[in-house]
Amino acid sequence: MRTYDAIVVGAGHNGLTTAAFLARAGLDVVCVEKNDYIGGAAVSRNLYKDWIYSNCSYVCSLLRPEIFRELELHRHGLQVTPYGGSVTFMQNGDYFGSYHDDEVMYREMCRFSRHDADAYKAYSADTMRQCRFIREFLLSTAPDPTSFKPSDIRELMKIGGKFLEMSEDRMYETIRFWTMSVAEYLDEYYETDVIKAAFSGSGIIGTALGIHSPGTAYVLLHHYMGEVDGNVGSWGYARGGMGAVSKAIAGAFQAAGGELRTEAGVDQIIVKNGKVTGVALENGEEIRGNLVVSAMDVKRTFLNCMQESDLPSDFYRRVKNFKIRGSSGKLNIALDGLPTFTALPKGSPLIHSDMHFIDSMERMERAYDDWKDGTWSKDPYVDMVIPTLNDPTMAPPGKHFMSCFVQYCPHQIEGRRWTDAEREAFGKTVIDQIANYSPDFKDLILHAEIRTPQDIEDQIGITEGNIFHGELTMDQLLFNRPVPGYAQYRGPVAGLYLCGSSNHPGGGVMAAPGANAAREILADLKRPNTVPENFGDD
Amino acid sequence: MNPTQVAQGRLHTPFHSRIAALDTLNNWHTWKGYTTPDALYCADLEYFAIRNATAVFDLTPMTKYRITGPDAEAYVNRLVTRDMTKIRPGRVAYAVWCDDAGQVLDDGTIFHLRPGEYRLCSQERHFAWLTAATIGFDVTVKHETADVAALAVQGPTSFSVLKAMGYPELGELKPFGLAHVDFQGAELMVSRTGYTGDLGYELWIEPGKAEALWDALFEAGRLYGIRAIGTEALEHARIEAGFLAAYHEFLPADETIRTGRSRSPLELGLEWTVDFKKPVFNGRRALAEEAKRGSTWRLVKLDIEGNKPAHNSYIFAKPKNNREAIGFITSAAWSPVCKQNIALGTVRTPHGKPGDTVWVEIYYQREMHWSRKMARATVVDKPFWFPERRGATPPGPY
Numbered sequence: 001m002r003t004y005d006a007i008v009v010g011a012g013h014n015g016l017t018t019a020a021f022l023a024r025a026g027l028d029v030v031c032v033e034k035n036d037y038i039g040g041a042a043v044s045r046n047l048y049k050d051w052i053y054s055n056c057s058y059v060c061s062l063l064r065p066e067i068f069r070e071l072e073l074h075r076h077g078l079q080v081t082p083y084g085g086s087v088t089f090m091q092n093g094d095y096f097g098s099y100h101d102d103e104v105m106y107r108e109m110c111r112f113s114r115h116d117a118d119a120y121k122a123y124s125a126d127t128m129r130q131c132r133f134i135r136e137f138l139l140s141t142a143p144d145p146t147s148f149k150p151s152d153i154r155e156l157m158k159i160g161g162k163f164l165e166m167s168e169d170r171m172y173e174t175i176r177f178w179t180m181s182v183a184e185y186l187d188e189y190y191e192t193d194v195i196k197a198a199f200s201g202s203g204i205i206g207t208a209l210g211i212h213s214p215g216t217a218y219v220l221l222h223h224y225m226g227e228v229d230g231n232v233g234s235w236g237y238a239r240g241g242m243g244a245v246s247k248a249i250a251g252a253f254q255a256a257g258g259e260l261r262t263e264a265g266v267d268q269i270i271v272k273n274g275k276v277t278g279v280a281l282e283n284g285e286e287i288r289g290n291l292v293v294s295a296m297d298v299k300r301t302f303l304n305c306m307q308e309s310d311l312p313s314d315f316y317r318r319v320k321n322f323k324i325r326g327s328s329g330k331l332n333i334a335l336d337g338l339p340t341f342t343a344l345p346k347g348s349p350l351i352h353s354d355m356h357f358i359d360s361m362e363r364m365e366r367a368y369d370d371w372k373d374g375t376w377s378k379d380p381y382v383d384m385v386i387p388t389l390n391d392p393t394m395a396p397p398g399k400h401f402m403s404c405f406v407q408y409c410p411h412q413i414e415g416r417r418w419t420d421a422e423r424e425a426f427g428k429t430v431i432d433q434i435a436n437y438s439p440d441f442k443d444l445i446l447h448a449e450i451r452t453p454q455d456i457e458d459q460i461g462i463t464e465g466n467i468f469h470g471e472l473t474m475d476q477l478l479f480n481r482p483v484p485g486y487a488q489y490r491g492p493v494a495g496l497y498l499c500g501s502s503n504h505p506g507g508g509v510m511a512a513p514g515a516n517a518a519r520e521i522l523a524d525l526k527r528p529n530t531v532p533e534n535f536g537d538d
Numbered sequence: 539m540n541p542t543q544v545a546q547g548r549l550h551t552p553f554h555s556r557i558a559a560l561d562t563l564n565n566w567h568t569w570k571g572y573t574t575p576d577a578l579y580c581a582d583l584e585y586f587a588i589r590n591a592t593a594v595f596d597l598t599p600m601t602k603y604r605i606t607g608p609d610a611e612a613y614v615n616r617l618v619t620r621d622m623t624k625i626r627p628g629r630v631a632y633a634v635w636c637d638d639a640g641q642v643l644d645d646g647t648i649f650h651l652r653p654g655e656y657r658l659c660s661q662e663r664h665f666a667w668l669t670a671a672t673i674g675f676d677v678t679v680k681h682e683t684a685d686v687a688a689l690a691v692q693g694p695t696s697f698s699v700l701k702a703m704g705y706p707e708l709g710e711l712k713p714f715g716l717a718h719v720d721f722q723g724a725e726l727m728v729s730r731t732g733y734t735g736d737l738g739y740e741l742w743i744e745p746g747k748a749e750a751l752w753d754a755l756f757e758a759g760r761l762y763g764i765r766a767i768g769t770e771a772l773e774h775a776r777i778e779a780g781f782l783a784a785y786h787e788f789l790p791a792d793e794t795i796r797t798g799r800s801r802s803p804l805e806l807g808l809e810w811t812v813d814f815k816k817p818v819f820n821g822r823r824a825l826a827e828e829a830k831r832g833s834t835w836r837l838v839k840l841d842i843e844g845n846k847p848a849h850n851s852y853i854f855a856k857p858k859n860n861r862e863a864i865g866f867i868t869s870a871a872w873s874p875v876c877k878q879n880i881a882l883g884t885v886r887t888p889h890g891k892p893g894d895t896v897w898v899e900i901y902y903q904r905e906m907h908w909s910r911k912m913a914r915a916t917v918v919d920k921p922f923w924f925p926e927r928r929g930a931t932p933p934g935p936y
Contacts, residue, residue: 094542103571106663107544114681119666122792129795166797169639189666345541538796 004030006521007279007289009266009305010461010500012040013063015295016249017514018499018521020071022293023256024530025522030287031250031258032279034265034461038250040295041460041467042509044243044394048447051401052394053332054241055449056460057467058385058403061226061235062508063245064139066532067515076251078244080236083390085353087344088198089437095343096194096359097350112192123189129170130177131225131232132537133162134505138225138512139534141520142478142487142504178474182216183361194359201356201364201381204407206467206507208325210368211361215473222472222508235354237387241394245509269294269301269496271310276495291495293517297462297469298322298482298502301491315492318483322502323471326411326453326464327371331404331430334447338386338400339438355384357433371408374415376426376452380433381407399446406430411453411464418452426450468507469500478504489517490524497521548573551598552687552748556756560766567769570663570683572599575768582874584771588734589875589923591763592693594755595772597740598748601646601663602686605656607677614648614656617671617820619803621813625650630714630729634803634811635664636821640828641791641800643667645782645808647731649716657682657742661784667792671820687748691755692738692775694927694936695762700728700739702758708739709932722750733772735779737927737936777871777880778923780839782806786868787837787882801884804828805835835865838890839922842879842915846902847872853883854897857912864889867898873922880922881915892919 008019011033019031037043041056060080068078084100096112099105109117136158143155163171177185182203186196202223203216210216227234238244250260265282269292278288294301302311302319344350358364358381367377383405388395395401406426413422427450435441453465462469470476479487482502489497499517501507519531549572551557557575565576574596577584587593605614615622618633625631627650634645646660658668668679691699700708705719708728716729724747732738743751756764776783784790791800802825803812812825842848848870852863865885873880881898889896894917901910927933 099546101546103548103568104544104546106571111542111544114665115669116666118663121663121790122666125793125795132795167639170797343541345543348541348543349546 001288003278004028004287004289006030006291006293007032007287008293008295008499009269009279009301010034010040010295011038011246011250011260011262012295012500013042013246013249013509013511014500014514015040015293016246016253017067017071017511018293018295018518019258020249020253020256021515021518021530022521023253023258025527027525027527029253029258030289031253031260032264032266032281032287033260033262034282035459036263038260038262039243039246041456041462042242042246044241047332047449048334050396051334051399051447052241052243053401053449054238054243054387054403055330055332055451056456057242057509058387058405059235060238060242060245060509062510064510064512064515065227065230066139066535067511070530070532071249071252073245073248073252076248076255077240078248079239081239081390082231082234082236083352085350086198086356087350087353088194088356088359089341089343090194090359093343095350096198097348098198098353099349109195112195113190116190116192116195119189126173127221127224128232130174130221133174134221135225135537136162136534137478138505138510139515139532141489141516142481144479144485144487177217177221179214180217181212181214182220183211185217185220193361197358197360197364198356200361201358201383204364204368204381205383205405206328206407207471207473208323208327208371208408209471209473211364218474218477219472222506226508237390239391239393241387241391242509249511266305268307269305271307271493274494276493291497291521293497293499293521294491295500295514297324297466297500298498299324299463300461301498310493312492315483315486322482323473323476324463324466324469324502325471326457326466327408328465328467329376329406329409329426329430329453330451330456331406331427332449332451333402333404333445334395335386335400335402335444336446337398337444338389339441339444341438343437351386352389353385355382357382357384357437367408371410374410375413376409376429377407378429380409380430382430382433383407384434404430404434409452411457418454423450423452423455426452469502470506472506477506481506489513489520551596552745553596553598553689553752556749556752557596557766565768569769570599570601574599577768577770578766581768581770581774584765584767585774585874587763587765587767588693588736588771588775590694591765592691592696592699592759593734593765593767593771594752595690595692595767597688597690598686599683600688601660602681602683602688603658603660603665603668604680604682605658605677606654606680607675608654609675609677610654610656613672613675613677614658615816616675616818617668618648619812619819619821619825621816622648627651627653628716630716630731632811634806634808636803636825637791638821638824639791640802640821640824642788642803642806643791644784649727649729651716651727662790685745686742687745687751688743689741689751689755690732690734690738690772691741692732692734692736694737694925695759695764696738697933698935699755699759699762699764702762703754711739712931713929721747721754726751733779733781734775735781735921735923735928736775736925737930737933774871775923777869777882778873778876778921780882780921782837782882783869787884798834801835802828802833805833805837805884807837833887835884836887836890838865838883838885838896838917839919840867840881840883840896840898840915841918841922842881842898842900843913844900844911845872845879846900846911846913847879848881848898848900848913848915851881851901852899853885853915854899854912855889857897857914864896876922878922879913890917892917
């Protein structure tokens with residue numbers, strides 16, 4: 001029986017990234033995927049007629065350009081095009097727009113508050129400063145502060161050095177930033193409720209926390225540090241949907257001789273004498289490998305696919321306590337035409353932007369209250385985009401695909417599984433929210449796919465359907481991600497590695513965990529490194 | 539509610555119709571959201587209008603604030619590093635303002651219009667910061683950029699033009715003085731200020747009278763060589779005068795992301811605007827410490843050998859065998875009036891004392907090919923261009 005050098009479990013973008021870099025180093029690699037399609041949560045699905053849905057992740061900006069370049073993803077069909085702006089519709093019939101053009105943005109903010117318009121400059125600079133601090137460490141393994149290995153000490157000194165480079169005031173500012181709530185952070189700059197509400201969404205997306213919860217300022221940063229072609233903070237669409245990302249990485253993997261197997265769900269990771277030897281598939285088949293690399297989230301990997309007796313008990317307990325709470329749902333909608341929004345003037349560029357429907361901090365926080373009560377937000381935060389205004393490949397001409405990310409939506413309803421009626425009711429809540437601002441919207445709906453976190457868990461496999469494979473709070477970041485002592489992509493069993501977003505630097509279709517894991521694996525195997533370094537900014 | 543939408547394009551100043559009528563190049567750029575000409579017919583000739591006759595530049599997009607109230611003087615005094623109690627009504631002061639770390643947020647001019655009433659003109663927008671600074675003061679800050687149309691009227695014949703317009707009394711106006719006169723029933727404020735280092739004035743009026751003011755000015759200036767100019771010519775004159783520009787000689791401190799990229803007034807040659815005798819002003823503690831400890835950077839005016847402008851050049855201590863640069867050029871130009879190769883730059887102390895020699899690495903291109911020259915440069919302490927007429931009161935007819 002054939003023994004692979006490495007078996008990668010899960011063909012999402014991170015699993016494929018690890019697989020590609022290992023294959024390019026000359027390893028014999030197989031990547032197994034439980035579904036009959038690849039991509040995990042970076043996927044394009046054809047679920048209705050000629051429509052293509054990015055039915056999980058829907059925008060692309062954090063994907064590391066270093067990885068894109070190294071794997072030559074453009075040769076494998078990936079093209080990311082930027083789009084601009086956002087709009088927040090208000091209950092009084094007005095709206096607040098964020099425009100791509102600085103001067104138009106300034107005028108728009110002045111419409112609400114000149115104070116806030118001028119404060120935007122300092123806000124952007126202060127936020128960008130924090131981005132720069134963390135960005136440098138995305139494409140490297142988080143150093144372990146308790147370790148005396150030269151590589152850890154070197155990385156720690158780099159972080160320390162970056163920190164000490166700052167002036168006193170900025171050091172204080174940085175430490176405060178990492179623990180603050182997004183609401184407090186915005187309060188330091190802005191006085192206008194709708195402006196704060198518009199900016200606060202980035203602090204809670206994918207996170208089971210409210211805008212007033214400590215740690216949400218960091219989540220804002222996580223959304224701010226993306227880039228498209230060097231334009232930090234820019235967002236883009238992958239042409240053809242987010243599946244194009246996974247497909248391109250899979251192309252690079254296969255071009256390097258890698259083997260991809262779908263409908264090959266892993267039942268167990270096999271451990272013999274304290275070392276992994278392969279995986280047992282759900283269909284009973286066994287695949288042998290010297291290494292097993294799990295792209296599944298940390299809970300699914302250890303609690304579902306391994307025996308507790310093979311794992312250290314402290315580690316097992318910590319994995320059980322890892323926070324990976326489902327907080328977001330998704331509606332994917334096929335539209336017969338472009339909806340109009342009452343508040344927007346004809347020809348407004350904002351139709352191309354992210355649309356939101358909560359105009360106050362109070363409503364943002366109330367939306368979270370429903371989640372705490374074990375149900376979906378009755379007045380939900382929706383991040384809605386119409387990618388087909390930008391991408392002609394996802395719907396027939398004149399027709400549109402609308403992606404609605406919905407916060408908050410619990411993994412279970414009051415502690416039990418969702419019923420079909422509840423899923424429908426959740427979908428109706430979201431559709432009603434949008435229809436409040438677009439009278440012709442409902443009539444244009446041809447098909448809607450409604451996905452609760454439970455559906456995402458059932459279909460993709462992510463525990464509780466948490467989009468980041470675990471929350472991005474300080475206790476679960478850097479050397480604490482996923483659990484202390486295991487933050488360098490190595491599991492507690494010999495030959496077992498982790499490469500999913502439960503690991504540093506977390507989720508967001510960055511492909512960084514996958515790349516970092518490959519670098520560590522190749523170092524352990526004493527193979528030449530194929531993973532690129534951070535481009536750096538200075 | 540009808541859909542509202544802010545203007546999506548660049549705005550026109552109240553003088554736009556007149557500038558567009560004189561414009562032949564159709565070469566525009568954006569200045570704080572407004573359409574502004576780079577040049578109208580020829581930047582070189584426009585420059586000579588500044589130095590030889592009268593140049594008119596539309597400075598309406600300049601950020602303007604009105605500060606009023608019983609505590610206006612105390613407020614302004616706390617805001618800037620300079621002693622503003624010495625600036626009486628009818629006088630104008632160049633000033634810088636700093637954050638608490640003593641780093642320059644911006645520079646600008648403060649017009650003491652009347653008792654308890656000031657206009658602050660700046661390169662950048664500061665409403666959030668100016669508002670935050672009002673706490674504890676009985677003072678109102680109002681943004682008035684679009685409420686005031688403004689023209690710079692600069693050059694040796696500029697007084698003659700104003701005189702021909704019917705304002706001979708402006709001959710008594712000293713540099714940094716201001717006066718209110720009547721223009722067709724509206725109040726016209728005239729200040730003897732400018733950004734060219736030459737004899738010159740700035741005219742401030744309500745936007746509704748802007749076109750009439752322009753017409754009257756050009757009618758009066760017909761025999762005195764009056765010409766409208768764009769930003770390119772002004773930029774040349776500004777370097778000759780040794781004036782600073784935001785984003786060239788300094789970055790507004792609240793916009794800097796990297797540590798050490800901002801500058802203090804002491805690092806910009808503006809010690810004379812910092813008055814430590816004032817007990818309280820923004821940045822005082824940090825600046826007092828810097829004055830004791832010594833600054834990191836120094837702004838230098840350089841007289842460079844040869845005739846190739848030192849755009850974007852590194853500055854070195856020696857002509858060769860340098861381990862690293864001591865600084866870099868921030869603005870450079872060939873000065874047609876001085877026939878000098880001039881530049882402003884920022885160097886690390888202790889380098890760059892007046893009279894010092896430094897070396898500037900100049901790259902220049904001739905017919906596609908690039909050449910490199912290490913040019914000797916002398917640090918000078920006076921503006922490159924400072925004609926006697928700039929200070930003469932009353933100004934001569936020239």
